[in-house]
Amino acid sequence: MIGKALNYVRSSQVWNSIFRHGIPRDRRTRVMAIMSNVFLHLHPVAVRKSGIRLSFTWCMGGLTFFLFLAETISGVLLMFYYRPVPEYAFSDIIALRAHVTLGLLREIHRWGAHAMIIAIWLHMMRVFLTGSYKPPREFNWGVGVILLVVTMLLSFTGYLLPWDQLAIWAITVGSNMGKATPILGMGGPFSDVLKFPGGVPMVTTKSDAAFLLLAGTSVGENALMRFYVLHCIALPLAAAVLIAIHFWRIRKDGGISGPM
Amino acid sequence: MPTSITTLASEAGHALVSSPAIDKFMHVVNYVSQPQISLPFFFLPLFILMLVLYKQWTRPAVSTLLFVLFCLGYFGSMAISTDYLSIIQKPDNVPITIMLIGLLVCLWMAFRQAAVNDERIAQGKPLIEETRDDKVLCWPDLVYTELICLLLATSILILWSYGLRAPLESPANPAGPPNPSKAPWYFLGLQEMLVYFDPWMAGVLLPGLIVVGLIAMPFIDTNPKGNGYYTLKQRPFAIAVWLFGFLILWVVLIVFGTFLRGPNWNFFGPYEYWDSHRQVPLTNVNLSDFFWNGKNLLGFGLNKPLPTNPFLREIAGIVFTIFWVFILPVLLARTVLRKLFIEMGSARFYTMAVLFVFMGMLPLKMVLRWVFTLKYFVYLPEFNLNL
Numbered sequence: 023m024i025g026k027a028l029n030y031v032r033s034s035q036v037w038n039s040i041f042r043h044g045i046p047r048d049r050r051t052r053v054m055a056i057m058s059n060v061f062l063h064l065h066p067v068a069v070r071k072s073g074i075r076l077s078f079t080w081c082m083g084g085l086t087f088f089l090f091l092a093e094t095i096s097g098v099l100l101m102f103y104y105r106p107v108p109e110y111a112f113s114d115i116i117a118l119r120a121h122v123t124l125g126l127l128r129e130i131h132r133w134g135a136h137a138m139i140i141a142i143w144l145h146m147m148r149v150f151l152t153g154s155y156k157p158p159r160e161f162n163w164g165v166g167v168i169l170l171v172v173t174m175l176l177s178f179t180g181y182l183l184p185w186d187q188l189a190i191w192a193i194t195v196g197s198n199m200g201k202a203t204p205i206l207g208m209g210g211p212f213s214d215v216l217k218f219p220g221g222v223p224m225v226t227t228k229s230d231a232a233f234l235l236l237a238g239t240s241v242g243e244n245a246l247m248r249f250y251v252l253h254c255i256a257l258p259l260a261a262a263v264l265i266a267i268h269f270w271r272i273r274k275d276g277g278i279s280g281p282m
Numbered sequence: 283m284p285t286s287i288t289t290l291a292s293e294a295g296h297a298l299v300s301s302p303a304i305d306k307f308m309h310v311v312n313y314v315s316q317p318q319i320s321l322p323f324f325f326l327p328l329f330i331l332m333l334v335l336y337k338q339w340t341r342p343a344v345s346t347l348l349f350v351l352f353c354l355g356y357f358g359s360m361a362i363s364t365d366y367l368s369i370i371q372k373p374d375n376v377p378i379t380i381m382l383i384g385l386l387v388c389l390w391m392a393f394r395q396a397a398v399n400d401e402r403i404a405q406g407k408p409l410i411e412e413t414r415d416d417k418v419l420c421w422p423d424l425v426y427t428e429l430i431c432l433l434l435a436t437s438i439l440i441l442w443s444y445g446l447r448a449p450l451e452s453p454a455n456p457a458g459p460p461n462p463s464k465a466p467w468y469f470l471g472l473q474e475m476l477v478y479f480d481p482w483m484a485g486v487l488l489p490g491l492i493v494v495g496l497i498a499m500p501f502i503d504t505n506p507k508g509n510g511y512y513t514l515k516q517r518p519f520a521i522a523v524w525l526f527g528f529l530i531l532w533v534v535l536i537v538f539g540t541f542l543r544g545p546n547w548n549f550f551g552p553y554e555y556w557d558s559h560r561q562v563p564l565t566n567v568n569l570s571d572f573f574w575n576g577k578n579l580l581g582f583g584l585n586k587p588l589p590t591n592p593f594l595r596e597i598a599g600i601v602f603t604i605f606w607v608f609i610l611p612v613l614l615a616r617t618v619l620r621k622l623f624i625e626m627g628s629a630r631f632y633t634m635a636v637l638f639v640f641m642g643m644l645p646l647k648m649v650l651r652w653v654f655t656l657k658y659f660v661y662l663p664e665f666n667l668n669l
Contacts, residue, residue: 071423076427078395126444136380137439148392174469178469185454188451202485
């Protein structure tokens with residue numbers, strides 16, 4: 023009965039318009055399944071058997087990407103309930119916890135973020151210990167390092183948004199480092215080197231590296247807006263582009279690494 | 283530290299298990315976990331043993347025993363100390379526990395396969411990665427593995443989210459900083475470095491060099507061996523340096539910064555109450571004090587007052603820094619590492635050498651701090667330049 027129904031669906035014009043190949047049972051249709059699907063065609067058609075063992079890759083790169091997707095989806099849903107201004111930010115989080123059905127959104131987003139940091143570190147360790155950064159994969163290793171930085175910045179900018187004590191003081195500690203930037207930070211070495219003609223100092227508390235980050239001299243409403251935009255738009259876009267390059271280069275550089 | 287012993291004893295009274303022997307044990311662990319004891323005499327030897335005895339400890343029976351021992355110590359401690367319990371249970375510290383366990387499992391997998399591969403190389407047999415060299419189709423072999431991983435990860439993430447609420451403290455109060463104020467846990471290795479360096483080093487220059495160094499790594503490491511398979515024997519130097527940086531200077535410092543740094547960033551043992559009134563005397567002295575002042579710890583020095591000219595005053599530190607960053611690499615290239623220098627070429631060698639001297643500055647400063655209470659090599663508040 024079910025088999026009949028399935029057969030009917032699979033022979034329908036609708037099904038065949040979506041999947042332009044038969045059930046992946048033989049070599050040809052299995053190849054087609056990968057090649058004719060926009061998502062699956064990230065993969066090569068065939069892979070080395072030793073390369074896809076779990077004990078070799080630990081699946082950590084894939085897990086990082088999965089968590090990026092989970093963060094994107096839960097993040098978009100969170101944006102429905104959150105206003106990035108000091109008057110509302112904290113109370114919106116409280117309301118989210120109290121009133122939103124299946125209120126696990128923030129939990130999934132936060133623990134997913136921490137898990138993503140762990141996964142990306144372990145992925146980097148695996149790539150290092152298998153020597154997979156060596157030629158021809160030098161460039162892709164560099165892209166991976168930038169992705170690591172972007173991931174940590176994503177996590178850092180998101181840390182401010184709940185607007186509780188944990189958030190603003192963690193960000194204060196972090197952004198205080200900006201003040202210490204040599205030459206460009208007010209508290210850093212040689213902060214008085216750059217001068218406008220006439221001897222007016224170029225780097226002040228209202229123009230230094232920390233001010234650029236916070237749009238203010240301390241973590242306030244401008245910093246919240248700035249971190250929100252970075253967290254929800256700029257950094258995810260950067261990550262998405264870099265991920266595309268990273269995946270594309272895996273293919274171009276010879277797939278999952280293995281003994282040459 | 284009589285106060286901390288009493289608070290310790292009273293706190294231990296609330297724990298599940300308590301006895302004089304356990305109190306004694308906790309006191310000893312609190313004492314030896316100080317960075318100046320545990321880093322050089324526990325973590326460093328452990329790290330070296332991990333590399334030297336990798337064929338022994340990765341045997342399934344041995345590593346299982348070690349893992350059980352680790353779990354007994356790590357989780358069993360929750361029964362004997364409420365202070366430890368509260369640290370481990372803090373929601374934002376839970377990822378650290380997960381990271382540590384993930385790290386142990388992954389290190390085991392890597393070193394186990396390296397041990398097997400190195401054995402096979404010695405016997406002239408093919409590597410693990412070469413034994414199944416035939417290609418398989420992505421559908422179904424890879425796609426299904428990915429699907430299973432995806433489903434597993436989704437269920438674990440949902441269970442984790444269901445079991446543990448995301449932390450939310452009181453609303454932001456720009457006038458009331460908590461003590462201690464901590465950055466997110468993944469940056470606490472950097473915050474821990476602030477003990478030894480000023481923010482421009484610990485928060486800007488060193489993290490920048492970590493990123494630059496990582497990107498430069500494939501161009502510096504010209505060893506063609508060990509590409510695409512686990513091995514230790516074919517690239518011991520690269521693995522030792524990288525894992526020292528990652529495990530000791532990054533992960534261990536994160537654990538210190540999160541678990542063992544309390545109010546005023548003072549050090550507290552794992553079973554110790556975070557007493558915000560603890561006073562730790564600041565006795566650190568600058569290199570210029572050692573150099574000019576005869577009454578210092580070592581008893582040498584010029585026995586003269588500090589000169590007023592800042593550059594003359596800091597001359598010892600300035601000379602040392604120039605030596606360490608600029609002259610040492612050249613000296614190494616000309617003498618001990620001459621062969622390496624010729625093999626690598628000057629651009630590669632000097633990039634590597636400069637990265638190494640900056641990386642080495644952290645352990646160097648740590649040791650000098652612990653042994654001589656050194657504060658700064660160079661102390662130039664005139665330019666905000668303290669090193």
